[in-house]
Amino acid sequence: MSTVVPPHPVGQDAAVGQDRAGGTARGRRVGAPGPRPRRAATWVLVVAVALVLAALTALVQGDQRSAPAPLDPDSTTNSGSRALVRVLEQQGTPVAVVHEADRLPTDGAAGDTVFVADTAGVLDPAVARRLARTVAHVVLVSDDPRVLDAFGIRLAPAGEVQDGDTVSTASCGIPAAAAARRVSADGTAYAPEAGDTDAGLVLCAPSGSGPDRAWGLVRAATPAGDVTLVGTTAAFRNDTITTAGNAALALGLLETPSDGSGALTWYVPTPGSPDAAPTLGTLAPPWVPSLLGILGLVAVAAAVWRGRRLGPLVVEQLPVVVRAAETTEGRARLYARAADRTHALDTLRIAALRRTARRLGLPRSAHVDQVVRAAATATGLSDRYLGAVLVGGPVPDDRALVAGAEAIDAVEEAVRVATGGAPARRRAPSSGRGRPERHVVDGRRPPQPTDQGRADQRAPDHQRADQRHDDQHRPDQHRPDQHRPDQHRSDQHRGADS
Structure with a gap:
C-alpha cells in the first residue's frame, strides 16, 4: 500500500526538510521568531507596570500618613499650632x-x-x-x-x-x-x-x-x-x-x-x-489593603493571559446555519449525559411510526394501533412483536437501547421490502463469530423468513408471479412457508427433465 504525499508549497521545501532533520517546529521557517520571546516581553511589561503602580501607591499613602493634621501641636506648617x-x-x-x-x-x-x-x-x-x-x-x-x-x-x-x-x-x-x-x-x-x-x-x-x-x-x-x-x-x-x-x-x-x-x-x-x-479602614484587618492590591495584580495578569489566549473578537454572520447532523448529535449527547435511554429510543420509535405510516399510505392522523396492524398485514410479522418494537416500554440499559434501535431498523426494512421498495444495503452487525445478530425485543425474536421467501425476494417480479401461480395449483401444498419431502422430489425431477 503506497501513500501519496502532496508537494510542498514553493518556498517551504527547505523549511520542511530542516524541520525533519533538526527538530524545529512544523510549519515554521528556521530562524523565524517564535511566540516565546513575545510572550516573555509581555510578562516583563506587566510586571514592570505592576511595580510602578505599587510604588506610586506606596508614595501616595506615605504622603497621606506623613501629612500632619490641622492644629497639630508639633507641626510647623501653616495649618499647625x-x-x-x-x-x-x-x-x-x-x-x-x-x-x-x-x-x-x-x-x-x-x-x-x-x-x-x-x-x-x-x-x-x-x-x-x-x-x-x-x-x-x-x-x-x-x-x-x-x-x-x-x-x-x-x-x-x-x-x-x-x-x-x-x-x-x-x-x-x-x-x-x-x-x-x-x-x-x-x-x-x-x-x-x-x-x-x-x-x-x-x-x-x-x-x-x-x-x-x-x-x-x-x-x-x-x-x-x-x-x-x-x-x-x-x-x-x-x-x-x-x-x-x-x-x-x-x-x-x-x-x-x-x-x-x-x-x-x-x-x-x-x-x-x-x-x-x-470607619471601614479601622474595622478591616491590616492585611486587607495588601490583599486587595495583590488581587488587583492577579486580575490584570489573568486578563492579559486569557485575552491573548482567546484572541480578538470575531463578528459572526447572522443568521447562523446549523446542520441537522449537528443538532442530532447534540441531542444525542444530552440524552447520553442524562442517561435518558427511554426518551432517546422513543424519539426513534416516533420517527419510525411516521415513516411507516407514510409508506403504508396511512393518513397522518392514524392511530398507533392502525399503523401496527397495517405493518403486520404488509410484512407478515405479528402485531405483538411490532407493538413491542414500535411502542415498547422503558429501556433498562445501553444494550437494550442498541437492540431496540436495530429492531426498529429491521422493521422499517421489512416494511420497505413489503411495499415494493428496494432493500437498503446495510451491513449486518456482527456478534463476533461471523454470523449476523438477530434482534431481540422483550425476549422474543422476530419470525424469520423461509428459504422459499428469500428466493421470492431475490427473484424478479415475473418469476415470483409464476411461482405463486404454481403454488396455488399444487394440490399437495398446504402452507406456503413449508415444503414436504414429495414436493422436493418433484422439484428435483422437473430439474432433471429440463
Missing part, C-alpha cells in the same frame, strides 16, 4: 499632647483645661460626654453634630467663612474674646437649628445678618464646668495667629492658673486611636 504651643510653654503653661482617650484627665481638677482639636471629625461622642462630666474647661474644635449634642450645644454648622475679615468681640461674654477685642472670622460658623433656641449659650464673633446670622465662638455650661466651641480656628494656626487679636484669644482660652493648680492637655484624636469613631 507649633507657634502657639511654644508661647504657652514660655509663659509657664506646660502642654501635654495626647492622642488616646485613656490618657485624658479624669480627676476633675478645677484648673484643668482640655483642648480638643477634632479637625478630622473622628471624636467618639462617648468620649465627649465623659469630658463634659469630668473636665472643668473644654475648648472644642469640631463640626460633628453628634459631638456638639454630647456637650449639650444645640447648634449646627451653618457654613464656612473664608473672607479673611475680622469681627469685633469687645462686647463678648467670654473674657478671653473680650480681651482680644477683634479676631479673624475665618473658620466655621454655627447657628441654631430650626425649632431650637440659643438659650443658655454665650454667642460671640457674629457673621452674616438676619436669618443667616451665625457665630464663630460659643460657650455652654457642662456638668463639670463649661465648654467653649471655637469655629474661628485661625486663632490657633501658625500662619494667622499674629493677625488682630488671635494670639490673645488663643492664650486666654488655653492658659492655666499661674499657681500651677491646673494643667493643659492638647488632645488630637486620630482615625487610628481607640476612641475614634469606627
Whole structure:
C-alpha cells in the first residue's frame, strides 16, 4: 500500500526538510521568531507596570500618613499650632499632647483645661460626654453634630467663612474674646437649628445678618464646668495667629492658673486611636489593603493571559446555519449525559411510526394501533412483536437501547421490502463469530423468513408471479412457508427433465 504525499508549497521545501532533520517546529521557517520571546516581553511589561503602580501607591499613602493634621501641636506648617504651643510653654503653661482617650484627665481638677482639636471629625461622642462630666474647661474644635449634642450645644454648622475679615468681640461674654477685642472670622460658623433656641449659650464673633446670622465662638455650661466651641480656628494656626487679636484669644482660652493648680492637655484624636469613631479602614484587618492590591495584580495578569489566549473578537454572520447532523448529535449527547435511554429510543420509535405510516399510505392522523396492524398485514410479522418494537416500554440499559434501535431498523426494512421498495444495503452487525445478530425485543425474536421467501425476494417480479401461480395449483401444498419431502422430489425431477 503506497501513500501519496502532496508537494510542498514553493518556498517551504527547505523549511520542511530542516524541520525533519533538526527538530524545529512544523510549519515554521528556521530562524523565524517564535511566540516565546513575545510572550516573555509581555510578562516583563506587566510586571514592570505592576511595580510602578505599587510604588506610586506606596508614595501616595506615605504622603497621606506623613501629612500632619490641622492644629497639630508639633507641626510647623501653616495649618499647625507649633507657634502657639511654644508661647504657652514660655509663659509657664506646660502642654501635654495626647492622642488616646485613656490618657485624658479624669480627676476633675478645677484648673484643668482640655483642648480638643477634632479637625478630622473622628471624636467618639462617648468620649465627649465623659469630658463634659469630668473636665472643668473644654475648648472644642469640631463640626460633628453628634459631638456638639454630647456637650449639650444645640447648634449646627451653618457654613464656612473664608473672607479673611475680622469681627469685633469687645462686647463678648467670654473674657478671653473680650480681651482680644477683634479676631479673624475665618473658620466655621454655627447657628441654631430650626425649632431650637440659643438659650443658655454665650454667642460671640457674629457673621452674616438676619436669618443667616451665625457665630464663630460659643460657650455652654457642662456638668463639670463649661465648654467653649471655637469655629474661628485661625486663632490657633501658625500662619494667622499674629493677625488682630488671635494670639490673645488663643492664650486666654488655653492658659492655666499661674499657681500651677491646673494643667493643659492638647488632645488630637486620630482615625487610628481607640476612641475614634469606627470607619471601614479601622474595622478591616491590616492585611486587607495588601490583599486587595495583590488581587488587583492577579486580575490584570489573568486578563492579559486569557485575552491573548482567546484572541480578538470575531463578528459572526447572522443568521447562523446549523446542520441537522449537528443538532442530532447534540441531542444525542444530552440524552447520553442524562442517561435518558427511554426518551432517546422513543424519539426513534416516533420517527419510525411516521415513516411507516407514510409508506403504508396511512393518513397522518392514524392511530398507533392502525399503523401496527397495517405493518403486520404488509410484512407478515405479528402485531405483538411490532407493538413491542414500535411502542415498547422503558429501556433498562445501553444494550437494550442498541437492540431496540436495530429492531426498529429491521422493521422499517421489512416494511420497505413489503411495499415494493428496494432493500437498503446495510451491513449486518456482527456478534463476533461471523454470523449476523438477530434482534431481540422483550425476549422474543422476530419470525424469520423461509428459504422459499428469500428466493421470492431475490427473484424478479415475473418469476415470483409464476411461482405463486404454481403454488396455488399444487394440490399437495398446504402452507406456503413449508415444503414436504414429495414436493422436493418433484422439484428435483422437473430439474432433471429440463
